[in-house]
Amino acid sequence: MRRRTFWTGLAVLATAALLGSVVLIADRLSPQRAEQGQGRAAIGGPFSLTDHTGQAVTQDSLKGKLSLVYFGYSFCPDICPTDLQLIAQALDQLSPEELADTQAFFVSIDPERDTVAQMADYVALFHPSIRGLTGTPDQIAEAAKSYRAYYKKVSAAEAGTSDYLMDHSAFIYLMNREGDFVRVFGHGVNPGEMVEWVRRVRAGQ
Amino acid sequence: MRMFTRSLLISAAAGLLLVGAAQAEVSVSNPFSRASAPQAKAGAAFLTLNIDAGADKLLSASSPVAERTELHTHLMEGGIAKMRPVEGGIPVNAGTPTELKPGGLHIMLMGLKAPLKQGDSFPLTLKFEKAGDVSVTVPVQGPGAMAPMQGHDHTNHGGHAGHQH
Numbered sequence: 001m002r003r004r005t006f007w008t009g010l011a012v013l014a015t016a017a018l019l020g021s022v023v024l025i026a027d028r029l030s031p032q033r034a035e036q037g038q039g040r041a042a043i044g045g046p047f048s049l050t051d052h053t054g055q056a057v058t059q060d061s062l063k064g065k066l067s068l069v070y071f072g073y074s075f076c077p078d079i080c081p082t083d084l085q086l087i088a089q090a091l092d093q094l095s096p097e098e099l100a101d102t103q104a105f106f107v108s109i110d111p112e113r114d115t116v117a118q119m120a121d122y123v124a125l126f127h128p129s130i131r132g133l134t135g136t137p138d139q140i141a142e143a144a145k146s147y148r149a150y151y152k153k154v155s156a157a158e159a160g161t162s163d164y165l166m167d168h169s170a171f172i173y174l175m176n177r178e179g180d181f182v183r184v185f186g187h188g189v190n191p192g193e194m195v196e197w198v199r200r201v202r203a204g205q
Numbered sequence: 206m207r208m209f210t211r212s213l214l215i216s217a218a219a220g221l222l223l224v225g226a227a228q229a230e231v232s233v234s235n236p237f238s239r240a241s242a243p244q245a246k247a248g249a250a251f252l253t254l255n256i257d258a259g260a261d262k263l264l265s266a267s268s269p270v271a272e273r274t275e276l277h278t279h280l281m282e283g284g285i286a287k288m289r290p291v292e293g294g295i296p297v298n299a300g301t302p303t304e305l306k307p308g309g310l311h312i313m314l315m316g317l318k319a320p321l322k323q324g325d326s327f328p329l330t331l332k333f334e335k336a337g338d339v340s341v342t343v344p345v346q347g348p349g350a351m352a353p354m355q356g357h358d359h360t361n362h363g364g365h366a367g368h369q370h
Contacts, residue, residue: 074245187308
């Protein structure tokens with residue numbers, strides 16, 4: 001009898017351990033993970049940058065509208081234009097009323113190349129509602145830290161190219177009208193998914 | 206006489222080279238590029254490479270629109286985009302098209318001499334290990350174009366008009 005209790009107990013423990021690790025793994029893999037718990041508090045925060053028209057933009061500029069925030073650089077010929085085009089497509093799918101309530105920010109992680117003029121030049125390619133933000137290296141570092149965006153300069157020598165490159169995380173963050181984080185979209189997201197989430201947030205869901 | 210023999214040999218060698226190129230015929234299809242900002246320093250060209258038989262390798266590319274042209278690829282590691290040059294060229298094998306497309310392999314145009322305007326096109330010369338130089342015309346599409354425009358066949362076959370030896 002005693003032995004039986006021991007084995008039953010062991011089996012229960014083993015099952016619990018197994019379930020626990022499955023839940024842990026599933027949670028790690030879950031795309032919603034960033035929405036929950038610490039993710040909600042950790043993405044977004046103070047920044048002080050200049051937009052492509054020369055206006056100052058801070059975390060307070062996010063208030064009152066929904067915002068899509070993306071970090072990249074204008075020298076990027078491939079990943080950034082793709083994601084900016086997807087943002088532009090999402091903005092184009094919004095009704096005029098929804099569009100008036102939504103803004104998008106393209107934040108440079110390449111202060112060396114991305115001057116205000118350069119940003120003006122670049123964002124104009126995509127959508128009038130996309131504002132290009134740049135700043136000093138310190139200002140950009142602060143913004144990237146607030147959004148947990150990763151970037152790293154790779155020198156021409158290190159990369160084996162004729163000009164330096166930037167490694168950078170390619171995420172689109174959706175922030176609500178309080179400036180709080182709602183959701184993150186990965187590179188190559190379907191614009192319809194962004195539209196759906198903009199509508200959900202506007203509907204208060 | 207010696208001179209004559211030598212030139213005969215050279216002609217024969219050149220002829221053999223041409224035959225060799227015709228056997229492993231690389232074709233370049235669906236080239237496209239993206240419109241750039243007026244002051245942009247960089248752009249990219251995308252295309253698909255096919256070969257009838259055997260294998261070849263794209264070694265380099267050049268275009269009068271850019272000061273430098275490099276073969277690059279993108280690696281996505283945990284949501285982080287890393288652009289890197291391709292070492293040792295881009296292999297082309299029979300049976301599997303080699304696609305240079307957004308998010309992966311591309312021809313990086315660095316030091317653009319003039320902006321790439323939507324609706325324009327520019328020449329691009331691809332240098333292959335076996336096929337030699339193959340020239341294509343690359344149409345410029347929208348700034349975030351993901352694929353070549355439908356209904357336009359821009360196929361250029363090596364060994365045809367675009368071939369330059």
